[in-house]
Amino acid sequence: MSDQKHSMNFKFPQSMKKNSRPAPKSEDSEPIEVISWDRSLFQKNHSTPQDNDDSHPEEDKVVDFTEKVNVKKSGNEPFWDDGDRSKGPKLPPKNRKNKIQLSIPWPIVGAVMSAIVVGLGLGIVVFQFFLNDDTAYSEAAIPAQATVYTDVAFPSLHVDVVQGAAFTDMETAEKVVSETKEKGLPAVLIPGEETQYMFLGVANDQARGTELSVHYGEQGQETYVKTYTVEGGEVSVGGEDAASWYTSANAIYQFLNNVSSQFIVANERGSISEENIAQLNQSVEQLRDSRDRAFSQMNEQARERSLQYADTLFLAVKALNTYHESNENDALYQIQQQLLQMIVQYEDVLTIINEE
Template sequence: MDKDHRQISIRLNGKKHNYEESAEPEAAAANEEDELLSLPEPEKKTSKIIDFGKRLHERKKNDQPFWDDGNREQGPKLPLKRKKKRRTTIGLSLKSLPMSMIIAVVSAVIIGISFGFMVLTVFTSDRIEPTTAPSMETNEPLGTPVITEGEVTIPALTVDIVQGGAFSTADKGEVGVANLQRSGYAAVISKANEPVLLFIGVGNNREEAAAVADLYKENGQEVYLKSLTIPTVQMPATETSSATFLAEGGELFHELITLSVNSLNSSSPTEKQLTAIEQKHVQWKEKQQQFVSDFSELSEPASAFASSLSSAVEQLKQPNSNQQFWQVQQSLLDGLLIYQELIQKAQSNG
């Protein structure tokens, strides 16, 4: 290699450049300067490229907000109006309930109301509206029999009773009767029902029975008021119509009760009232013999019923007093039980 023309190889940016040394240093320097000025600029390092579309896709995929670059189509939007969720309420309807539960609830209500009325009727004596005795469907006056072809219908007899108690046996009831009668009160026991009931007063309606009950309350006696109805009865019609004896006896019985209760207010029966009741009693007694003749099987209770009413009429003639009142009540209570027995026998024979 010639010393005057030495070559130098330089590699820049992967490119090889050859340089020769010139004998003339100045010329070589000039040439080198020219070469240096003509060298290509080094390549700039490439920076990382950000793909905003890709990022937008990823952020939308991840439900993340995207910055607003001015493109409103791709920019963030206001959230859509969401409908308010309706409150869910849990409601019950009859259709959703089982039939067995509905029947049980209705039955419980009916039983509760019935029991309430029963307790009100049996265990209360004050503030109860008076009740009147029912009449026949044909609106016949009380005590007037309904006569049809071959049959006589005797109207029902309804009264209100002052009840003094109930006993498991008749023997215990008799002890209660004896104690009350010994104290001057009226008392009988009804064996028609179980338990045995103690009756200590009678009125045509609730108001009259309450007036009698007040006398017991003043002396500390616990009492109850209840209605008692002796039902209608159909009896064979006879040529003498003797069956009307029972109907007229029931009417007389009601009138005697009224006179008895009125005497509590120190209003003794007037002469006119006593005369009227006595005449009616005599006329009724005249039919007794014919009735016993036509219905011999009823002769015993019919005679006993007539005797109890006769006793009440006689006692009303006595001077008004507390003793006289209870004697009349005793005769009427006796007559009530006998009349009940008489109707029961008439029904069984019919």
């Protein structure tokens, strides 16, 4: 190990004796000189016959620490099959991960966005129908007239109903419905194949239906909320006018449904502006004037049931006008009674048409 060490020479000045006088300066005294080892400079300036002496380091005895560090690092790298640790081989193309390419179904995205826009539009229309002040409903909610559309069909009726009870005996069912009406509450019997159902109220969504159910529950009625649908149907030859009339009537039905259920749940005064009431009455008059022509292509039984449906709709609108003038809650229950009856009548009309 001694052969591998570098030698360093030091020269110190002579020590000074402790006396009162400072020591005279000596020309021979020199400051400390540190000489570091430089092999090339040493060989150049101190070449002697004794260069082969073991006291001086040989070129092959100099340790290269950089090389040792690189070797140590290479030992920590992953070992590949070719024995080289410095760089791993690339995977063959078939084993490489493919980039994920998403194919966006633009037609579906467009359809979804259109549905969202339409849904938001309808939500705004319903929200603007009314509130406790004279908040106006959207004019688009009630058609100005019973327009004949190019592609028409009898509309489907989707509502959330408050069910009061179910009966297997018709006599018992009719008795309970009659007693419920005597209490001032709306009630209608929906016949089924084996079971009859008593409906107490109608709303335009489940949340409102639940609130209406709680309202009737506070009056001692056992209630249950469920969605009820009357499926529409295709138009037969000559039935375009009738389908168009029912489409306009359905818009008014939903408006009356929304207003009456909201005001009953709120249990406080609600109002509609004079302008909006006038528009509603004008639309209803147009339906009244066009119904004979619209129903003229129906068979006698379907026409009779459709006229009954129209009369019930007009009674519901009349009850809304009464509420607008008097703010009596009984008028709201009358609207609900007519709307429940219209469910039965509309279902009868579609059943007759489908049997043709």
